[in-house]
Amino acid sequence: MASKLTRANRTGWLMAFPGVALMTLFIIVPFFLAFAFSLTNQRLASPNAAEYVGFENYSDLLGVAVFTLEPERDDSGAVVRDGDGEIEYPRLRNFTRNNPDYPNLAGKREWFSWQSGENRVVVLASDVVFMKALVNTFTFVLFVAPIQAGLALCLALLINQKLYGINIFRTIYFMPVVVSIVVVSLLWRFIYSPGDGLLNNVLGWLTFGAFEGIDWLGRTDTALPSIMAMSIWQGVGFQMVIWLAGLQNISPTLYEAGEIEGASKWQTFRYITWPGLRNTAVLILIVITMQAFALFAQIDVMTQGGPLDSTQVLVFQAVERGYGKQDISGGSTISVILFVIVLSISLVQRYLTREK
Amino acid sequence: MADVKLKGIKKSYGPVDVIKGVDIDVNDGEFVVFVGPSGCGKSTLLRMIAGLEDITGGTLEIGTRVVNEVPASERGIAMVFQSYAIFPHMTVRENIAFGLTIAKTPKAEKDEKVMEAARILQMENLLDRRPSQLSGGQRQRVAIGRAITRNPEVFLFDEPLSNLDAALRLDMRMEIGKLHKSLGATMIYVTHDQVEAMTLADKIVVLKDGYVQQMGAPMDLYHRPNNLFVAGFIGAPSMNFLDVDIVSQDGTSAKVNSPVVAEFAAPVWRDGVGQTPKATLGIRPQDLRPVAEGGILEGTVTLAERLGTETIVDIRLSHGHRVLASLGEDRVFEPGEHIRLDFDHEKAHLFAPATDQEKQAAQSAA
Numbered sequence: 001m002a003s004k005l006t007r008a009n010r011t012g013w014l015m016a017f018p019g020v021a022l023m024t025l026f027i028i029v030p031f032f033l034a035f036a037f038s039l040t041n042q043r044l045a046s047p048n049a050a051e052y053v054g055f056e057n058y059s060d061l062l063g064v065a066v067f068t069l070e071p072e073r074d075d076s077g078a079v080v081r082d083g084d085g086e087i088e089y090p091r092l093r094n095f096t097r098n099n100p101d102y103p104n105l106a107g108k109r110e111w112f113s114w115q116s117g118e119n120r121v122v123v124l125a126s127d128v129v130f131m132k133a134l135v136n137t138f139t140f141v142l143f144v145a146p147i148q149a150g151l152a153l154c155l156a157l158l159i160n161q162k163l164y165g166i167n168i169f170r171t172i173y174f175m176p177v178v179v180s181i182v183v184v185s186l187l188w189r190f191i192y193s194p195g196d197g198l199l200n201n202v203l204g205w206l207t208f209g210a211f212e213g214i215d216w217l218g219r220t221d222t223a224l225p226s227i228m229a230m231s232i233w234q235g236v237g238f239q240m241v242i243w244l245a246g247l248q249n250i251s252p253t254l255y256e257a258g259e260i261e262g263a264s265k266w267q268t269f270r271y272i273t274w275p276g277l278r279n280t281a282v283l284i285l286i287v288i289t290m291q292a293f294a295l296f297a298q299i300d301v302m303t304q305g306g307p308l309d310s311t312q313v314l315v316f317q318a319v320e321r322g323y324g325k326q327d328i329s330g331g332s333t334i335s336v337i338l339f340v341i342v343l344s345i346s347l348v349q350r351y352l353t354r355e356k
Numbered sequence: 357m358a359d360v361k362l363k364g365i366k367k368s369y370g371p372v373d374v375i376k377g378v379d380i381d382v383n384d385g386e387f388v389v390f391v392g393p394s395g396c397g398k399s400t401l402l403r404m405i406a407g408l409e410d411i412t413g414g415t416l417e418i419g420t421r422v423v424n425e426v427p428a429s430e431r432g433i434a435m436v437f438q439s440y441a442i443f444p445h446m447t448v449r450e451n452i453a454f455g456l457t458i459a460k461t462p463k464a465e466k467d468e469k470v471m472e473a474a475r476i477l478q479m480e481n482l483l484d485r486r487p488s489q490l491s492g493g494q495r496q497r498v499a500i501g502r503a504i505t506r507n508p509e510v511f512l513f514d515e516p517l518s519n520l521d522a523a524l525r526l527d528m529r530m531e532i533g534k535l536h537k538s539l540g541a542t543m544i545y546v547t548h549d550q551v552e553a554m555t556l557a558d559k560i561v562v563l564k565d566g567y568v569q570q571m572g573a574p575m576d577l578y579h580r581p582n583n584l585f586v587a588g589f590i591g592a593p594s595m596n597f598l599d600v601d602i603v604s605q606d607g608t609s610a611k612v613n614s615p616v617v618a619e620f621a622a623p624v625w626r627d628g629v630g631q632t633p634k635a636t637l638g639i640r641p642q643d644l645r646p647v648a649e650g651g652i653l654e655g656t657v658t659l660a661e662r663l664g665t666e667t668i669v670d671i672r673l674s675h676g677h678r679v680l681a682s683l684g685e686d687r688v689f690e691p692g693e694h695i696r697l698d699f700d701h702e703k704a705h706l707f708a709p710a711t712d713q714e715k716q717a718a719q720s721a722a
Contacts, residue, residue, distance in 0.1 A: 251441070253437045253439050253441040254441050254443065256408050256437070256441065257437065257441040257442075257454075257502075259407075259408065259429065260406060260407070260408075260428045260429060260434065260435050261455040261459075261502075262427075262429025262458055262459065264458075267458055271454070271457075272443065275443065275444075275445040275446075278445070
């Protein structure tokens with residue numbers, strides 16, 4: 001006989017209450033608050049009441065304009081050149097500041113530009129730092145997701161063999177996952193440190209001293225790749241375990257059938273292993289993409305977005321704005337944009353990898 | 357087409373010997389069934405012929421080649437697995453063509469061979485389906501189709517019907533029988549089901565504990581089993597075994613009796629019978645028939661199962677013994693009814709004395 005305790009609906013709800021309440025308070029409520037804040041000028045602590053501002057926060061972040069600068073010409077119509085022979089252009093700020101003829105450029109700054117014949121085409125953004133964060137985040141995802149997934153699959157294939165002591169390798173590859181990302185980031189800061197950092201030392205030793213030390217995290221061209229490499233290393237073990245589970249789900253008789261038909265190693269992978277990993281691949285792709293978009297701790301610990309915003313990413317910007325600059329509405333807006341991006345990418349991935 | 361010769365084949369996993377020296381000749385075009393209880397090594401033996409397991413000792417010849425070290429794909433065999441081993445992401449057509457795809461066969465030839473296999477198996481209309489849209493029997497047919505397109509010298513079947521339900525099993529069994537007749541290929545078939553063995557085989561090999569117990573045509577095994585195990589394993593319901601004393605014997609027969617068996621003369625032809633005053637008497641349930649007077653056995657009916665074409669009667673003898681009788685007619689018996697049984701004495705089997713354990717093992721293996 002079931003007692004009243006186990007049958008009563010109320011008891012069930014009561015038991016679920018602590019968990020549900022915490023999740024509501026810290027996940028569901030903030031989720032909806034972010035949407036709400038992104039439409040106001042709410043600040044973290046302010047004596048003034050928040051006002052509804054519509055989509056101003058979004059246009060402040062996402063505003064982009066393309067503007068063509070024509071060269072300065074002298075009275076005869078010839079292009080004016082400076083002492084080095086470079087074409088001279090009017091100053092951009094003439095158009096972006098207090099110029100009633102160009103209201104769409106007001107307040108925007110130069111993001112990047114290129115030369116088009118005599119003209120210079122300038123792309124302006126309302127928030128250049130946000131744009132850099134957006135590009136860096138996408139770059140990070142585009143490199144990390146496929147490389148990490150591919151590397152993890154290679155490792156999984158390697159450790160899926162029946163070799164003596166294979167569990168030692170499994171443990172070694174999985175270890176970085178167990179260590180906190182903050183600790184890993186601190187350690188890698190030592191590895192990457194300029195001068196006599198571990199990486200510089202090893203490279204110097206391997207090249208018999210020919211390699212000159214690089215300030216890995218201090219240069220705009222190496223900072224983001226360095227963080228990518230370290231992130232791949234840290235997360236690859238986790239994906240490896242998921243791949244491994246997928247591999248072990250494939251029936252051994254399929255491999256035996258392949259063996260009898262004379263399939264080569266590559267054909268075995270192409271016709272048996274890879275199709276058998278389909279569902280795992282979808283899972284891994286989505287998980288890695290979402291994890292990569294959420295990049296924060298590495299940046300926070302290692303570079304704080306620098307140097308020169310070369311490692312700014314969306315989540316770091318959201319936190320930086322919301323708490324650093326006390327601009328909660330700006331931070332919320334970034335969070336909502338990130339949510340929309342990840343959601344759309346997941347939906348597209350799901351559509352592309354659907355069961356036909 | 358080719359014959360297959362196993363000479364002194366052995367298989368060990370570390371210190372454990374699984375196959376302990378097996379000699380089997382499979383003639384060209386023959387349908388040979390390996391049968392035995394689970395763990396007897398029959399599947400291991402088949403996988404060694406296929407090249408999926410290494411051979412620890414002895415030689416394996418297919419055709420005229422020794423193939424001990426030849427990779428599976430070059431042995432000229434095709435194998436059908438119990439779990440079908442068809443690829444879930446491929447259509448039936450792609451599955452059947454798998455071996456040809458691997459071998460990079462030109463498309464025209466591939467299509468032709470697939471159609472040929474589909475025609476033989478009557479599944480032309482299923483070619484564009486996926487395995488998930490097929491029944492168990494159809495899936496097994498796809499697996500057989502894949503084997504046919506390899507055009508092998510020897511077909512190997514590893515318990516191909518075990519995953520099918522009873523009705524389908526009967527259909528597929530007949531289908532495989534027909535396939536053997538139409539292709540005329542050498543086939544080796546592993547099963548634990550003695551009915552499959554009896555119906556399909558030209559030659560049955562009974563295996564137990566890594567040894568061949570007996571090898572021969574199904575009816576040879578049924579009528580003249582070499583030993584108690586084969587006698588109990590072949591035939592359903594299993595042969596009845598009773599301990600008897602040998603009263604007297606001449607060259608070809610012996611007078612036997614026991615507290616539950618009235619004295620009669622049984623034929624003696626097996627090795628080891630008559631060397632001791634004890635023996636084990638085997639009587640097939642189908643040979644027993646009820647008689648009004650006399651008879652060799654008597655007891656009371658504890659249960660009668662009426663199957664329409666036959667009636668299986670469970671009879672308790674004195675001293676705790678029991679026998680099953682299978683009567684080829686529909687008859688009504690009441691539990692507790694007294695019954696006398698007799699049989700054609702020429703059909704009695706005398707074995708060297710066996711322990712209860714051996715008797716039970718033989719009966720429960722079937």
